Amino acid sequence: MNGHFSRGLLVHADFLIIGAGVIGLSSALELARRGARVTVLDKGGAGQESTWAGAGILSPLLPWQYPEAINALSEYSRALYPAWCEALHAASGVDPELRQTGMLILPPFDARAAEDWCERHAWRWALRPSREFLSHLGEEELLWLPDLRQARNPRLIQALKGAALAAGVRLVEHAQVSSLVAENGRVTKVMARGESHAAAAFVVAGGAWTGWIPGLEALRPRIFPVRGQILLFRLPAGRLGSVVYGEGQYLVPRVDGHVLAGSTLEPVGFDKATTEAARRDILAFVQRVLPEVGETDLVMQWSGLRPGSPDNVPCIGRHPDYANLYLNGGHFRYGVTMAPGSARLLASLIHGEATPIPASPYGLPGA
Ligand SMILES: Cc1cc2nc3c(=O)[nH]c(=O)nc-3n(C[C@H](O)[C@H](O)[C@H](O)COP(=O)(O)OP(=O)(O)OC[C@H]3O[C@@H](n4cnc5c(N)ncnc54)[C@H](O)[C@@H]3O)c2cc1C
Structure with a gap:
């Protein structure tokens, strides 16, 4: 050099x-x-x-x-993401799997605050009956944000x-x-x-x-470090079409049928262990959304240390x-x-x- x-x-x-x-x-x-x-x-x-x-x-x-500081930076990045991923793909030959899968939000949620935010940031939104997506949830109303995107981290x-x-x-x-x-x-x-x-x-x-x-x-x-744990399931491709969020937890479907479920927020320093308690809690959420899923569908559990900040x-x-x-x-x-x-x-x-x-x-x- x-x-x-x-x-x-x-x-x-x-x-x-x-x-x-x-x-x-x-x-x-x-x-x-x-x-x-x-x-x-x-x-x-x-x-x-x-x-x-x-x-x-x-x-x-x-x-x-x-706060606005978070939204300003994430909305600015959102505008850059499609061209950025295209350039990364072209330069590396690896597809980051950027996809617009949308997100369903289970109740309870603040529909008025969500609507106001979506209008101000030009995000589409709708209230949709759960039977359209997850029929076993009965007549609950879900919040649908079709513009949400995801990428596949690895x-x-x-x-x-x-x-x-x-x-x-x-x-x-x-x-x-x-x-x-x-x-x-x-x-x-x-x-x-x-x-x-x-x-x-x-x-x-x-x-x-x-x-x-x-x-x-x-x-x-x-x-400072904040541990997060995730479970990975293998389900039939197409079983879940969108990200689902409810009461602090979420499911993220990949193209090939893998579904990630998480995550915990744990102030445990640099300890990267995974725990039985997290597995139980996250699995309970998964079964609320996809009742047929069980431990036998679980492929992997892992944790990571987020760079936490006030x-x-x-x-x-x-x-x-x-x-x-x-x-x-x-x-x-x-x-x-x-x-x-x-x-x-x-x-x-x-x-x-x-x-x-x-x-x-x-x-x-x-x-
Ligand atoms: C369970 C979980 C779920 C998450 N979900 C999402 C999500 O859905 N969307 C989202 O946007 N974000 C998500 N995040 C957060 C996101 O992963 C992090 O904010 C992001 O990866 C931080 O990137 P970073 O490069 O700052 O940190 P890191 O990826 O941790 O990289 C820091 C690097 O610095 C290196 N390093 C540290 N010290 C030294 C040293 N002394 N010398 C040399 N190298 C050093 C480390 O080895 C490491 O590779 C999630 C995180 C976790 C754990």
Whole structure:
């Protein structure tokens, strides 16, 4: 790799990104497309943490319950998603399976708040009798949001990784960053596996581990782990046509008949165990929607550690203590939803451009 000089220091990349989840890789791709030389380091395999574990619903679950900062970023990303996935597919040969399956919401729900939100954000909505979709639920009225999309996370990450490599991004897996080295208010290099990696600027996209990277401990109240568990079932293809949401839980159907069901929200630190209690609770919800499903249809149970944040608002912008260190993290329940928009927002901040949406809600105090 060619080096170049910046402030008298030999650097080997314009940007070094810590973390190859959906946020780190989408940031890398965006910066590389603008001509930068980008290196990404991950302590494990690319996309194998929260990004792999997620359900791939591309919207906040009940968006009318979230602050404007969440809706602005997820709606901006929503507008980018179709072209983004098409470009990832073309560059990598992997189809992320972006599909508009819609979402059915079981009662209770606040129909007035939902209607108001949908009207303001140009989402279609309708109240529909449950017999049209799930006849055993009787005469209940369901809320139908036909515009909701989903993607298949393991494929999305493969597509994103392939597209980033094709754009010239250098990806180093199994390289845990163990320290940041700084001089005069600038990070000069990071250490990983005993090797130093220098760059002109750095982006931290370490997911739930962000505040545990040595030197970034002050971020722990801002970004923290929240475990989520999911069950995967194999059902006949076409048995379930849309995402179904009810009282905090959801089902997500894949094209081939697999159905994901989840998820828990557990503040248990970095414990990635799966539990019998979660299996029972999630299975009870699955059987409320699909009574014929039983334990024998269960293929797998897993957990992931979301990068939790107060009110689910991510940090996107410069670190207050270092002139060349940026953050993109804390997307909590909606990092896949918000990835393309977050990457564009970060890149426009780094390049000093007008931002596509107001950036101040995501900034760190003092930056
Ligand atoms: C059960 C569950 C369901 C979910 N469902 C959805 C959903 O339907 N829709 C949605 O939009 N979102 C969903 N999410 C949330 C979404 O998965 C996350 O918000 C998103 O994946 C966060 O991406 P990230 O890149 O910040 O984190 P991660 O994917 O966790 O990536 C962070 C990366 O940083 C690396 N790293 C950390 N520390 C270091 C270090 N010191 N050195 C090098 N590398 C390091 C890690 O190895 C990791 O690969 C769900 C999450 C879970 C767990």
